[in-house]
Amino acid sequence: MKKHNFSAGPAILPSSVLKEAAKACTNYDGSGLSLLEMSHRGPEFTAIIEEANALLREIMELPSNYHVMWLTGGASSQFFMVPMNLLNPNETAVYTDTGTWANRAIKEAKHFGQVEVLASSEADNYTHIPKKYKIPSNAKYLHLTSNNTIFGTQLHKFPKSSVPIVCDMSSDFLSRPVDVEPFGLIYAGAQKNLGPAGTTVVIVREDMIGTVQRTLPTMLDYRTFIKENSLYNTPPVFPIYVSMLTLRWIKKAGGLKAIQRRNRTKANIIYNEIDANPLFRGTVAAEDRSLMNICFVMEKGFEHLEKEFLAETEKHGMIGLKGHRSVGGFRASAYNALEKKSATALAELMQDFAKRMG
C-alpha cells in the first residue's frame, strides 16, 4: 500500500524525484559512478549546482541583486548567522514572536545586537499571528516566520515594512509566489518543500551584507559562500542534487502559481471537513490557517476518541498525523508533494469516523 505521508518534516517528496535520486546513488547519469562518490569540483556537480541556482532564480523570479547560497546547519543555524552577519552590537533588529522557531531566533539574535520583540501571540498559545504593531524605521531588519510548523499558522500577507524583512520560510518555502522585493534575506531548511534534510538555502540582497564590524569565521560569513558559489568547502552534494530535482519538478508542475492552487485545493479539502465534522475543530484563527500544517483537535466532549482516530489513520496508511505536543490532537502537513488523493482520503476517513461514532 502506498502511504499517505503527512509528516511535518523531513517531509514528502515527489515520487519521480525519489526514483531519480535512487538511480543517482548507483549510476549517476550513465557515468558508471555514484553521485555520492563524485568530486564536488567535477563537471557533474558543477552542472547540478548551477542548474539548482538557475531554477531557483527563475521559479522565485529573483532579481540580480539577490544572491543564492547553499549552506548546512538548518534554519537553526540561521537564527544566529543572520544577526552575526547583519547586526552590529549597537543596532536594533525587530522580531515578531509567532511560535517556537521565532522564539529561538530571538534568543540567538540577542548575542549579537539589540533585539526588540514587536508583538507576540504567546498568550493565546500562538493560535493566531499578531498583526498590529509599529515597525521602527531605524531597525536594521524585521524578522518574521512566514509559516509556523508547530502551531499551524501562516502569514498570508506580509506587513508593509520600511525596513528590510528577514524571513524564516523553512516550512512554506516554494509553496506559493512571493514578491521578494521587501525581503533583505530569506532562509529555509530544505526538508519541507525543497529536498531532504542536509542543506539550507539562504537568499540575501546585496546591500544587506558587509555592514557588520565583527570578525566572522570564514565558514560563518555569507560573503564566503557568495564569492565561492557555495563551494568554498565540500557542500552537501546529495541534498543539493535532490533539491535541484525538486526544483525541476516545481517548474514542470507550472511554477509557484500552479503549486499554490494545488496547495489551496488540498488544504481546503481538509479544513472544510474539519469545519463540517462535529467531532473535530481547528485550533487556528481562520484567517491565519496554514496551507502547509493543518492543526486540529477533537471537539470538546470527544477527546476520548483521539487515540482511536489516530490508530485508524495509521491503519489506512496515513503517516505523521499526531499533533505536536505543544498543541496536541492532530497535524496534517500538506506540503507541495502531497497528492490531492491523500487529502481526500483523510477527509473521507474523518467523515466515516464521525458517522460510525454516531
Added chain:
Amino acid sequence: MKKHNFSAGPAILPSSVLKEAAKACTNYDGSGLSLLEMSHRGPEFTAIIEEANALLREIMELPSNYHVMWLTGGASSQFFMVPMNLLNPNETAVYTDTGTWANRAIKEAKHFGQVEVLASSEADNYTHIPKKYKIPSNAKYLHLTSNNTIFGTQLHKFPKSSVPIVCDMSSDFLSRPVDVEPFGLIYAGAQKNLGPAGTTVVIVREDMIGTVQRTLPTMLDYRTFIKENSLYNTPPVFPIYVSMLTLRWIKKAGGLKAIQRRNRTKANIIYNEIDANPLFRGTVAAEDRSLMNICFVMEKGFEHLEKEFLAETEKHGMIGLKGHRSVGGFRASAYNALEKKSATALAELMQDFAKRMG
C-alpha cells in the same frame, strides 16, 4: 566498464553500501516510504543514528568518556568550532603547519585565543611532516592534521604529548586503528572513508568542554549536540544513514586492523611501481608517505609525457588521478573502499606506459 575511482573526496564508497543507499531512497526497509521523507524523530532514524554511534564506538574502541557527535559544515567548520569551544582568549593552542588545511585551522583559531605554530614544512612545499618540536606543557591543546590530502603526507606515529591532541582526521579517519587515549578531540568530514558529503563526525573527551567563558550560539556549542544526541535540530539524515552503512561494512570487513592491512597492500602496489618505474617519482619523504593519497609526478626529463599518461588513465576508466594544482602531476587516492584490483590496474598501466615509451 566499472570505473576505478581514485578521487580525493568525495570519494569511493563500497558498492554494497551504494546499492543499499539507493534502495532507501525509494522504499526504506520495506516501509513503503523513502528515508528522504521520514521524520528524524521517528523510530527508523532513531535506530539508524543509535546504530551509527554504537558501531563507531565499537570500531574505534572509544572509552565511555568520549562523546560522538554528527554535525554539518565539514572540517572547515571545525577549524573555528574547536577553538571557539575549547580555547579562552588568554589561553594558547599550539598547531603544526603541514599543509593547506592545517593552515586554515591556524587562521581560524587566531580569532579565539593565542595560537603558536610549533613547526612547519611550508619551505619544502609540505613534502614531509615536521617532527622536531617541543610541545609547551601549558598549551590548551596540540592541533594536528593526521593526513594531508593535498600533499600526500601522513602521520604514521603521533607525537608523545603532555597536552591533549586535537586532530583533523578527515582524510584518514577509520583507515587504521588509532589509540584514542592521547586525543582530546577528533574531527572528520565524512566524504573520504565514512560516507557522502554532508556530515562531519566530532569525537570529544568529556573534560575538554565547558571550560570557555564566551557565549556560544546554541548550534555552535558542542554541548547542544551531546545533550540532544545530535538531534537538537534536523540532522543530515541521509548522509548519516550512508555513514552507518559504511560502518557496518568496516565491521564486516574485520574492523580497522583488517582495513589497515588492505590499505597497506594497495598503497604498496602503487608506491612500489612509482619507485621502480623510470618515468615516475614520488613527491613525499618515504617515511611520511600517505596510504590514502599517493602523490607522484613525472621523473625529470619526462614532464612532457604527463598529459599523455593522464589521458591513458582516463581511457582505462580511472577517475580522479590529476594531481592538485599545489603539487602537480598525479594523485591516486586509495581510500578504504578502493579495491586492490584498482591499485593493480594503475601500477600495470604505469609499467606498460614506461615500456611503450621505451
